[in-house]
Amino acid sequence: MNRRIAVVGAGIMGLSSSLHLATSLRLDGVPATVEVFAETFSPHNTSDGAAGLWHPLPDSGRETDWAFATYDWLRFLMRKPIHGLIGISEFSGFRLVSQDLGQEDPIWKDRIPGFSFLTRNEIKKRGFPSDAAGFVYLAMMIQGNRYCQWLFDCVKRLEIKIHKQKVESFSQFVGQFDVVINCSGLGAISLCSDNEVEPVRGQIIKMEAPWIKQFIIYNGKHQKKAYVVPCVDYVAIGSTLQPGNWDRTVNPDDRKMILDMCYELEPSLKKARIVDEWVGLRPGRRSGTRVEIEAVSYKNGSIQVVHNYGHGSKGLTFHWGCAQEATRLAYQALGVVGRQKLADQLYGLIEFQSKM
Numbered sequence: 001m002n003r004r005i006a007v008v009g010a011g012i013m014g015l016s017s018s019l020h021l022a023t024s025l026r027l028d029g030v031p032a033t034v035e036v037f038a039e040t041f042s043p044h045n046t047s048d049g050a051a052g053l054w055h056p057l058p059d060s061g062r063e064t065d066w067a068f069a070t071y072d073w074l075r076f077l078m079r080k081p082i083h084g085l086i087g088i089s090e091f092s093g094f095r096l097v098s099q100d101l102g103q104e105d106p107i108w109k110d111r112i113p114g115f116s117f118l119t120r121n122e123i124k125k126r127g128f129p130s131d132a133a134g135f136v137y138l139a140m141m142i143q144g145n146r147y148c149q150w151l152f153d154c155v156k157r158l159e160i161k162i163h164k165q166k167v168e169s170f171s172q173f174v175g176q177f178d179v180v181i182n183c184s185g186l187g188a189i190s191l192c193s194d195n196e197v198e199p200v201r202g203q204i205i206k207m208e209a210p211w212i213k214q215f216i217i218y219n220g221k222h223q224k225k226a227y228v229v230p231c232v233d234y235v236a237i238g239s240t241l242q243p244g245n246w247d248r249t250v251n252p253d254d255r256k257m258i259l260d261m262c263y264e265l266e267p268s269l270k271k272a273r274i275v276d277e278w279v280g281l282r283p284g285r286r287s288g289t290r291v292e293i294e295a296v297s298y299k300n301g302s303i304q305v306v307h308n309y310g311h312g313s314k315g316l317t318f319h320w321g322c323a324q325e326a327t328r329l330a331y332q333a334l335g336v337v338g339r340q341k342l343a344d345q346l347y348g349l350i351e352f353q354s355k356m
C-alpha cells in the first residue's frame with residue numbers, strides 16, 4: 001500500500017524534514033509519496049536570510065540533542081567537497097557573556113573540538129568588552145540561502161512533488177494523505193490557532209570582510225546582544241530580538257545600534273563594505289519549539305499531524321535533529337518500523353539521485 005505524506009512549509013524545516021523522511025522511507029523499502037505544500041520558497045523564507053551560526057546554548061535536554069544531531073550532520077557535510085557551494089563552513093570563535101549574567105559552563109563542552117575557557121588576560125589582549133567572560137570553540141556556519149537552495153535541489157532530485165499553495169486548513173488532507181508534517185513556522189499561528197507563536201524581529205547586516213575568520217557572540221547586560229558570523233559569501237552581523245514586531249523593513253536606528261556594537265567587538269569591520277541589510281521574523285514560541293504528534297479532527301474526518309515549528313532563533317541549529325525526530329514520529333503515525341539511518345546512506349542516496 002502506497003502511503004502519502006504531506007509536508008507543509010519549504011523553509012529549512014520543511015525541506016530537511018521532507019528530505020530526511022523521503023530518503024528514510026526509500027531506504028527502508030516503504031512505498032510512499034512525500035509532497036511539499038508551501039506558500040513561499042527559497043530565497044523568500046526566513047531560513048534563507050538567517051545569519052547562520054550553529055549555537056546550542058542555553059543547555060536543555062531535547063534541544064541539545066537536536067543541536068548535536070545537526071552538528072554531526074553538518075560536520076559530515078563539511079568533509080564533502082561541495083561544502084562551500086552549499087553554504088557550510090567551520091570556524092572557531094568566541095562566546096562571550098557579561099560576568100554579571102554569570103559564567104556559562106555548557107554541558108556539551110567535551111563534545112566540541114577546540115573548546116577552552118578564556119582567561120582574563122586573553123579577553124583583555126583581544127580587546128573584548130572588559131566585563132566579558134567566555135570560551136572559544138569550533139562551530140559550524142550555515143549560509144541559509146545556499147543551504148536551503150541545496151536542500152530544495154535534493155528534494156526535487158528525489159522526485160518529491162512540490163505544490164505552491166497556501167494551506168488554509170489541514171482538513172484539505174483528510175482522506176487523501178496518511179500524515180501531515182507541519183513545518184509552517186509563523187504560519188502555525190493560523191493553521192494551529194497556536195497563541196504561543198509570535199514573530200521575533202531580527203535585523204542583520206551583511207558585510208564584505210573576507211579577512212574575518214572567527215565568529216564572536218556577545219551577550220551583554222541590558223539585552224545588549226551582538227554577533228559577528230563569517231559565512232561563505234559575507235560576514236553577517238547583528239542583531240535585534242524584538243518579540244511581537246511584524247515590521248520587515250530595515251530600521252536605521254537598529255542599523256546604528258548593530259554597527260556600534262559590532263565595531264566594538266571587531267574594530268576591523270569599520271573598513272568593510274555593507275553588501276546587504278535584511279530583516280527576518282523568527283518563528284518564536286513562548287513555551288518552546290513544538291515537535292510532537294497530534295490527531296486533529298475536522299468535520300470531514302481526522303488526520304495525524306506531526307508538528308515541527310516554533311524554532312525561534314535556533315532553526316538552523318536544530319534543523320537536522322528535528323527532521324530526524326519528525327521522521328520517527330511519522331513512522332509511528334504510519335505504523336512503520338524503520339532502522340536508524342546513517343548520514344552517509346542518506347547522502348549517498350542524494351548523490352546517486354543527482355547523477356540520474
Ligand SMILES: Cc1cc2nc3c(=O)[nH]c(=O)nc-3n(C[C@H](O)[C@H](O)[C@H](O)COP(=O)(O)OP(=O)(O)OC[C@H]3O[C@@H](n4cnc5c(N)ncnc54)[C@H](O)[C@@H]3O)c2cc1C
Pocket residue numbers: 008009010011012013014037038039040041045046047048049050051052053054055165166167168183184185186187188191201202203204238239279280281282283309310311312313314315316317318
Ligand atoms: C535575523 C535572523 C538571524 C537568524 N540567525 C540564526 C542563526 O544564526 N542560527 C540559527 O540556528 N537560527 C537563526 N535564525 C532563526 C532561523 O532562521 C529560523 O529558526 C528558521 O529559519 C525557521 O525555519 P522554518 O522552516 O520553521 O521557517 P521559514 O523559513 O519561515 O519557513 C516557513 C515555511 O512555511 C510556509 N508556510 C507557512 N504557512 C503556510 C501555509 N498556511 N500554507 C503553506 N505554506 C505555509 C512558508 O511559505 C515557508 O515555506 C535567525 C533568524 C533571523 C530572522
